[in-house]
Amino acid sequence: MKEPRKLLSSATLAACLLLMTLLYATYFASIDILFEPWKHPTTGWRGNSSREKVDKGSDSQRSWLRRLVRGDDRTRLEAEGFSCHSGPHADVCVANKPVRIDTKAMKIYIPSDSNKSLERIVKPYARKEDDMQNVTPVKMLKGNTNPPTCDFTHNVTAVIFSSGGFVGNLFHEFNEIIIPLFITCRHFQSRLKFIITDYSAQWVQKYNQILTQISPYAAIDPAADGRVHCFPGAIVGLQFHDNLALNSTDIPGGYSMTDFKHFLMATYDLKIKNVSEVEKPVLMLISRQNSRRFLNEDEMVKLMEKLGFRVLVILPGRMSNLKKFARVVNSCSVLVGAHGAGMANELFLPTGAVVIQAVPMGLEWASTAYFGEPAGEMGLRYLEYKIEPEESSLINTYGRDHPVITDVGSIIAKGYQAFRAVYVDGQDLKINLTRFRETLIEATQILGFSAP
Numbered sequence: 001m002k003e004p005r006k007l008l009s010s011a012t013l014a015a016c017l018l019l020m021t022l023l024y025a026t027y028f029a030s031i032d033i034l035f036e037p038w039k040h041p042t043t044g045w046r047g048n049s050s051r052e053k054v055d056k057g058s059d060s061q062r063s064w065l066r067r068l069v070r071g072d073d074r075t076r077l078e079a080e081g082f083s084c085h086s087g088p089h090a091d092v093c094v095a096n097k098p099v100r101i102d103t104k105a106m107k108i109y110i111p112s113d114s115n116k117s118l119e120r121i122v123k124p125y126a127r128k129e130d131d132m133q134n135v136t137p138v139k140m141l142k143g144n145t146n147p148p149t150c151d152f153t154h155n156v157t158a159v160i161f162s163s164g165g166f167v168g169n170l171f172h173e174f175n176e177i178i179i180p181l182f183i184t185c186r187h188f189q190s191r192l193k194f195i196i197t198d199y200s201a202q203w204v205q206k207y208n209q210i211l212t213q214i215s216p217y218a219a220i221d222p223a224a225d226g227r228v229h230c231f232p233g234a235i236v237g238l239q240f241h242d243n244l245a246l247n248s249t250d251i252p253g254g255y256s257m258t259d260f261k262h263f264l265m266a267t268y269d270l271k272i273k274n275v276s277e278v279e280k281p282v283l284m285l286i287s288r289q290n291s292r293r294f295l296n297e298d299e300m301v302k303l304m305e306k307l308g309f310r311v312l313v314i315l316p317g318r319m320s321n322l323k324k325f326a327r328v329v330n331s332c333s334v335l336v337g338a339h340g341a342g343m344a345n346e347l348f349l350p351t352g353a354v355v356i357q358a359v360p361m362g363l364e365w366a367s368t369a370y371f372g373e374p375a376g377e378m379g380l381r382y383l384e385y386k387i388e389p390e391e392s393s394l395i396n397t398y399g400r401d402h403p404v405i406t407d408v409g410s411i412i413a414k415g416y417q418a419f420r421a422v423y424v425d426g427q428d429l430k431i432n433l434t435r436f437r438e439t440l441i442e443a444t445q446i447l448g449f450s451a452p
Contacts, residue, residue: 061157064188065096065233067252082110082118082142090126090180092237093140099234100147101158103222106197108140108160108234109147117143124197125162126176126240134164136197138236150230156217157192158231159185161238164198170319171244171344171370173203178210179246180238182260185214187252193231194219206322213267244344244374257377264347268323270330275352278333281447283309286337286345289316292360294338295393295430303433307440307451309334319345334443338429339363343371351379354443358431359386361394362408362423381446385431385439393428 069077069085073094076083081097100109112118118141125135138160141147161181166172185192192215196204199221204211211219220229241247248256264270272278283304287297294300297313304311312332319325319342329335329348337343338358346355355375359367364386375382389395389405398404404411404422412419444451 061188061191061233062096064191064252065094065157065235067187068092068094068184068235068239080112082112082140084120084122087240088129090128090237090240091122091124092184092235092239093120093122094236095140095234097233099158099231100150101160101195101229101231101234102148103195103220103229104226106136106138106222108138108236109145110140110142112143115144117141117145122236123162124160124237125165126180126238127165127172132162132165134198135162136164138197140236148228151227153230154193155232157188158195158229158234159192159215159238160195160197160234160236162197163200163203167200167203169341171341173207174344174347175244175370176240177238178207179244179260180240181210181214182255182263183241183246183251184235184239186255186263190214190216192235193217195222195229196220197222199223209267209323210264213263243370244347245377257374258379261347261351261378264326265330268326268330268348270327270348270350272330272350275333275350275354275447277350278331281309281333281444281449282312282331283334283336284312284314284329284332284345286335286340286342287313287315288338288340288342291425291427292338292340293428294358295428296433299433300431300436303437304336304440307437307444308449309440314342316342333447339367339371346371346375346378346380349378349380352381354381354383354446356383356385356439356443358429359384360423360427360429361387361389361392361405362411362419362427381443383439383442385436387429388432388435391430391432393430394422394426397426 066074066077069083073083073085077094077096082093082095084091084093095108095110097111101107102109120140120142121137122140123132123135123137125132161177163177165176194211194215194217196219204219239250241250246255246257246260248254265273285297285301285304287294301311301313312328325345326348329345330350332349332353334354334356335343335346335349336356336358339360343355343357349355355371357367357371367384372382372384389400394404408423411422441451
């Protein structure tokens with residue numbers, strides 16, 4: 001009498017295992033695995049008549065891709081499944097059809113209903129006005145092609161960009177990669193996967209917290225991977241608006257610089273939202289060690305302390321751990337520095353904080369465009385301390401009557417390298433403490449406390 005019960009129990013167990021297997025297969029067939037993409041070899045390539053299987057969110061992904069383009073570009077995307085927009089700083093291509101990406105050759109195969117072939121080459125870095133020799137080009141082939149077989153199939157959109165370019169410079173890393181990444185990808189609600197060309201493990205580690213907030217999936221390093229990945233759509237390149245800027249009217253979702261700062265605060269767990277929350281005024285002085293150094297830095301610090309600031313002198317090595325350093329910046333009331341990448345730390349300041357930029361000779365436009373104008377959009381108060389010729393080391397090197405001092409335009413006319421050698425790389429500053437005190441007093445007034 002016990003044997004039938006045993007058989008029934010075995011049958012029930014087998015049925016449960018089968019049901020669990022079916023549920024597992026159904027679930028994992030519709031997502032991109034966070035730690036390793038699901039492998040589905042495929043054959044055949046006949047465009048829309050043989051589309052790779054994507055999940056039920058594919059309509060949403062097509063809608064998100066559509067929102068990246070406008071006008072004729074949108075019309076072309078909807079009609080042909082592929083369009084590219086060429087701007088002054090960046091080229092961005094969008095495909096809303098299933099694509100195959102050969103990461104070894106960095107070729108993207110895009111299906112077409114016609115026999116017409118198209119080839120497009122893009123360097124996926126938002127600085128095309130410079131000749132980016134260290135940015136690998138990506139080739140897109142559309143139409144009558146013979147694509148390789150897929151090794152992996154994903155169900156989220158691929159986003160291809162380079163971590164080459166000016167990596168290692170905080171300003172350029174945010175200006176040409178991080179902010180463009182936010183502009184391009186935020187509205188996808190994390191339903192995308194990065195393919196990072198010119199892959200820098202150090203850069204990826206540095207910005208890991210930001211990257212994983214935008215996409216939870218492990219990024220692909222093409223050089224190390226070398227396989228063929230299939231995606232339901234792709235974006236090649238990142239949208240760029242202006243220096244440290246977001247134009248909300250041109251962003252899907254209407255995100256602004258305020259939204260980006262909120263994103264940074266959440267990502268790095270920055271607690272101080274408004275400068276009024278800082279109990280005692282804290283001033284951070286960016287200490288440069290190569291060019292554009294403050295030659296009388298010690299005297300500047302004494303002046304700042306005399307006016308009631310607690311001063312933090314920051315050397316470049318202190319900025320290497322971005323997570324920790326962002327919190328230090330967020331605790332400050334004032335950021336002071338000579339024009340340079342370190343001024344990009346204004347991104348982490350609380351609303352209402354003061355930015356004081358010492359503007360070296362010849363760098364007036366760059367100082368305003370890169371850090372001055374963006375500061376206002378970040379909810380900061382910007383003060384400019386423009387040095388006099390007597391405060392520049394150039395006057396000792398060349399003499400007061402030299403064109404370097406009297407005719408900056410003539411040096412610019414010689415080309416960027418000549419200009420850079422003089423004003424960017426060949427200049428240090430000795431600040432006039434009497435004049436600079438006036439700027440610091442203005443900062444104390446903005447912050448609402450009286451200097452001694």
